Amino acid sequence: MNIQNNKRRKESQRKIEKAFVNLLQEKELSQITVTDICKTTGLNRTTFYNNYLDIYDLADKIRLRLIEDVSDLYQDERAKGYNSNDFSKIFRLIKENQLFFKTYFKLENDPNVLPVEEKVLYDTNLAKRYYNDQYIGYHIEFFRAGFNAIVKKWLEGGCKESPEEINQIIMSEYDNKKS
Numbered sequence: 001m002n003i004q005n006n007k008r009r010k011e012s013q014r015k016i017e018k019a020f021v022n023l024l025q026e027k028e029l030s031q032i033t034v035t036d037i038c039k040t041t042g043l044n045r046t047t048f049y050n051n052y053l054d055i056y057d058l059a060d061k062i063r064l065r066l067i068e069d070v071s072d073l074y075q076d077e078r079a080k081g082y083n084s085n086d087f088s089k090i091f092r093l094i095k096e097n098q099l100f101f102k103t104y105f106k107l108e109n110d111p112n113v114l115p116v117e118e119k120v121l122y123d124t125n126l127a128k129r130y131y132n133d134q135y136i137g138y139h140i141e142f143f144r145a146g147f148n149a150i151v152k153k154w155l156e157g158g159c160k161e162s163p164e165e166i167n168q169i170i171m172s173e174y175d176n177k178k179s
Helices: 005-027 035-039 045-051 055-073 075-080 090-097 098-108 124-131 136-154 163-175
Strands: none
Touching: 005 035, 005 045, 005 055, 005 098, 045 098, 055 075, 055 090, 055 098, 055 163, 075 163, 090 098, 090 136, 136 163
């Protein structure tokens, strides 16, 4: 493999993704064109199409990478069959990559982007203890929606609170349950 070309390709992808994320803050996904990205990056259309099928493929690849990044944070715990219930790692990643996560949520709400099955980091053992092993699927959906709402609100506010403070907000929802 030609390392020089691989480096160039990765640099082109980085430029394209950065331009796309910035454009998405100003426009809706359906309004962004390959031409917009090429003008912003100074790259030609061939370079774009050598890396992505179209704008929607680019959007999907960014979303999937963010999901994988979050999943990778807890890979060791999953391998050991352990769940720390510590979301601080996720919140640190979000705080360090605010623009990308704002983009993620914007893409999630776009009707042109296909939904993706996420690797949910949900502790069913904790839920079973608090909810007597009933309606776990509903509790997972409730938790996911609440978790996402908190993250969106935190992002909208510029992530002023620390990752540990946001983690405590999430955990307090369990702490307030009667055992």
